[in-house]
Amino acid sequence: MTxxxxxxGSIGMGKSTVATMFSDAGVPVFDADATVHALQAPGGALLPAIEAAFPGTTGPTGLDRPALRQAIFGDDTARTRLEAIVHPAVAMQRQAFLAAHAAEPLVVLDVPLLFETGGDRTCDRVAVVSADPEIQRARVLSRPGMTPATFDAILATQMPDDDKRARADYVIDTGMPLDATRAQVVALIACLAVAEGG
Structure with a gap:
């Protein structure tokens, strides 16, 4: 059984880096963000529905992210409308991924808003990637175009890190050298292999 x-993990916590570590170890990883980007790329399946709901936010280059951000910023109703377009499409892709890897002992669903969207209910275990708030803030503010106000706005849409840690089965600490984080990932894979075998 898989x-x-x-x-x-919240923004800037190193989730993508940890997901790559799982992939490097041979574990199939479903990347929800990459799936969304593909669905919103030029010719992407979601573009007509997004354009209909938010006119002027798509074009020949696919989704105009700044325009869409502007269209939904601070508007919970607009955000809900967008999620109603995106989430079912991502769920279909996730089911296809799980079906394709049904023979694997372990698969990873890399989902930024896992708890916020109730996605944790479809998982056997949950691992939260975390680091100290100071490390998180420094990482995020070093990104091009990121401002403290934007960072705070993003954090406001995410469950607090303390709450995520409390709900997790495992916490992977990224506030340390990469080799130490990788060792945690390897140990977790081994732990889950024992659980699967038992």
């Missing part, structure tokens, strides 16, 4: 491990 163990489905949900992998999540």
């Amino acid at each position: 163990i489905v491990l949900g992998l999540t």
Whole structure:
């Protein structure tokens, strides 16, 4: 039986880096963000529905992210309308991924808003990627175009890190050298292999 491990973490916590570590170790990883980007790329399946709901936010280059951000910023109703377009499409892709890897002992669902969207209910275990708030803030503010106000706005849409840690089965600490984080990932894979075998 396949163990489905949900992998999540707030912005700047190093989730993508940890997801790559799982992939490097041979564990199939479903990347929800990459799936969304593909669905919103030029010719992407979601573009007509997004354009209909938010006119002027798509074009020949696919989704105009700044325009869409502007269209939904601070508007919970607009955000809900967008999620109603995106989430079912991502769920279909996730089901296809799980079906394709049904023979694997372990798969990872890399989902930024796993708890916020109730995605944790589809997982056997959940691992949260975390680091100290000071490390998180420094990482995010070093990104091009990121401002403290934008960072705070993004954090406001995410479950607090303390709450995520409390709900997780495992916490992967990224506030340390990469080799130490990788060792945690390897140990977790081994732990889950024992659980699957038992």
